Amino acid sequence: MNDILKHIPVMKKELIQSLKIKKNGIYIDSTFGSGGHSKEILKYLGKNGTLYSFDKDPSAIAIGENIQDSRFHIIHEKFSNLLNYAENKKIIGKVNGIIFDLGLSSLQIDDYKRGFSFKQDGPLDMRMNPNCGISASDWLFKSDVHTISYILKNFGEEIFSKRIAYAIKNKNRQKKITTTKELVDIIKNAIPIKNKFKHPAKRTFQAIRIYINEELEEIKKALNNTLKILIPGGRISIISFHSLEDRIVKQFMIKNSRKASVPYGMPITEVQLNKLKTSKLKIIHRILPTQNEIKKNPRSRSAILRTAEKK
Numbered sequence: 001m002n003d004i005l006k007h008i009p010v011m012k013k014e015l016i017q018s019l020k021i022k023k024n025g026i027y028i029d030s031t032f033g034s035g036g037h038s039k040e041i042l043k044y045l046g047k048n049g050t051l052y053s054f055d056k057d058p059s060a061i062a063i064g065e066n067i068q069d070s071r072f073h074i075i076h077e078k079f080s081n082l083l084n085y086a087e088n089k090k091i092i093g094k095v096n097g098i099i100f101d102l103g104l105s106s107l108q109i110d111d112y113k114r115g116f117s118f119k120q121d122g123p124l125d126m127r128m129n130p131n132c133g134i135s136a137s138d139w140l141f142k143s144d145v146h147t148i149s150y151i152l153k154n155f156g157e158e159i160f161s162k163r164i165a166y167a168i169k170n171k172n173r174q175k176k177i178t179t180t181k182e183l184v185d186i187i188k189n190a191i192p193i194k195n196k197f198k199h200p201a202k203r204t205f206q207a208i209r210i211y212i213n214e215e216l217e218e219i220k221k222a223l224n225n226t227l228k229i230l231i232p233g234g235r236i237s238i239i240s241f242h243s244l245e246d247r248i249v250k251q252f253m254i255k256n257s258r259k260a261s262v263p264y265g266m267p268i269t270e271v272q273l274n275k276l277k278t279s280k281l282k283i284i285h286r287i288l289p290t291q292n293e294i295k296k297n298p299r300s301r302s303a304i305l306r307t308a309e310k311k
């Protein structure tokens, strides 16, 4: 594989340790990417262990299909469908560990043809699965100023969201924006103040990508389902890369590690009461990458690993 298009797995050692892998256990990698974490899990599994790895990107699946290992299964599916898959495979309540390494792989970012990069010119696409959904170019063309501005503000925390949205619509009225460079130039011209530490298009690209790939909805749906899929004692480990993702992960863990408060005098049996008063998850830890890792792999800079255990 070309060196530029190589993905270095983030917090690999910490992620593997967090899972406490059982040799003959069943594991799910929800975000296969180029398989760095999956391959590491396989090293720790015995001959009766199983690993199911998911990705929605056909290029990731092509990489997974090259792994010749009877313990390994690659699945072209979005991770919000984990529960359906687990039902079909009859592994509900049997899975020992589930991991999520959220966001984009370097393979996706560094391939100019995918349209994720504001540093290279390419078609303005940004779909993780280019066979599904709507491209960034089409979405910007059909959306109104207020929708675009709302998305840039809420999914990119872009303070100049309105100015950028108006500039995008003005351009689109003359000619549809079809390349990443066109969009970058529009953003550069629309922003009055430049931050020398951040590329002016970073927030807009993040916002559009999160929106068109429904990234936050995917995470919410998938996390709730993991509680049904895991065996008691099974672990869930999630690496997130920005505050919007991490907030969802954190809230999910906090909510499910709290005992329900039952109003005094509520008509309820003792069995029901005990069930309600038992939390579903135990929070294990929150870990950040070491300075050494950040130096070697700057992409890990904003990573946060959170782990919890099903009770």
Ligand SMILES: C[S@@+](CC[C@H](N)C(=O)[O-])C[C@H]1O[C@@H](n2cnc3c(N)ncnc32)[C@H](O)[C@@H]1O
Pocket: 007, 008, 009, 010, 030, 031, 032, 033, 034, 035, 036, 037, 038, 054, 055, 056, 057, 060, 077, 078, 079, 080, 101, 102, 103, 104, 105, 106, 128, 218
């Ligand atoms: C950061 S990369 C994972 C890298 C991987 N851990 C490795 O070591 O190579 C994230 C991957 O998750 C995939 N992905 C993101 N959202 C997804 C979803 N909702 N369903 C399935 N795959 C998804 C992306 O296509 C990408 O390949």
